[in-house]
Amino acid sequence: MTRRSSRDYYGILGIARDADAEAVKKAYRRLALQHHPDRNPENKEAEEKFKEATEAYEVLRDPEKRARYDRFGEAGTGGGAAAAPGYGVDLSEALRAFMRDFGGMEFDSFFRGASRPDHRGEDIRVRVRLSLEEIASGTKKRLRVRKNLPCSQCGGRGGSGETSCARCGGAGQVRHVQRSLFGQFINVSVCPECRGEGVRLSDVCPSCRGEGRETAEESIPIVVPAGVAAGNYLPLRGFGHAGVRGGPAGDLFIVFDEKPHALFARRERDLICELPLSPPQATLGTEVEVPTLEGKTSLEVPAGTQSGKVLRLRGKGLPGLNGSGHGDLLVRVVVKTPTTLTxxxxxxxxxxxxxxxxxxxxxxxxxxxxxxxxxxxx
Ligand SMILES: [Zn+2]
Ligand SMILES: [Zn+2]
Known part of the structure; x- marks a missing residue:
């Protein structure tokens, strides 16, 4: 193990150097709850923060260690140079330190939410393909979405005769006292009897088998604003799958897609189309009718127009989202050389x-x- 540079324990906990014991404890509790591995599974950064905060707390909570740290820095806390870098707790030590001071009810009530099964319904993504005409004007649509809705037989409760789980007493979790090298600690796990629900149904709904939801089709009206682009999405909160046994519904995400257009390509707010001209038209100039998304408009082609020239019709493109201005229609001239002649x-x-x-x-x-x-x- 290499010697680390001295750490600023006061800075880690975000407290002043003269903070009292109560302030040390409060600051650590806040950080430890925020970065606790139970709340941040698979998150290495949170784990490091949790360990670092615990290390700072373990030194500053102990008046003797704190006095030595104040005088000698980090090396002072580990009992001399040989033991430097002194502290440096590993995760199990950090978890134990946290449980020692913040186990009990506080820990339980804080983490109960995390260990309960998630009753929220799943989110749904629906792809909606729009024509450029629909994008230009905005449109209303009705989507038919197959999804889980609250069970019509039991009203979403999953059954009746709800009683508290006998195994866990309704807590949804059970504790085992475990002994380790470091001493005794309490391990909390999800109750195997009620799978964390805390309750049991004596009369399970036969239609949904206790899940409280059933598959059905729902018709959902949506308003598509003008100017959307492929990949834009509209979130409809609470329009996803119904939750399990009355849990909150998930969200519905409507993801927009663009149908290819026969005449126009899109570049952000601009539209691009090709205009075929005969050599005499390009040479002498002409007035032609060109299509737009809102019907035809006339376009002046100046004499001597080269093939490839782009003529711009201002404001004939697509509207921006949120009512920002229209883009342009870019008309690219293509001079067609005749291949058969009279x-x-x-x-x-x-x-x-x-x-x-x-x-x-x-x-x-x-x-x-x-x-x-x-x-x-x-
Ligand atoms: Zn049911
Ligand atoms: Zn239980």
């Missing part, structure tokens, strides 16, 4: 080609291979 069109293209100083190809056109041969002088 006779008249070919004449005109030929004429255009000769105007721009280039020989129109003779007909019938030579094959690619013939042209290669020409080029090579063969």
């Amino acid at each position: 006779g008249r069109e070919r004449e005109l293209y030929d004429e255009l080609a000769s105007l721009s100083g280039r020989q129109a190809p003779r007909r019938p056109r030579k094959s690619f291979l013939d042209r290669v041969k020409d080029a090579l002088g063969g």
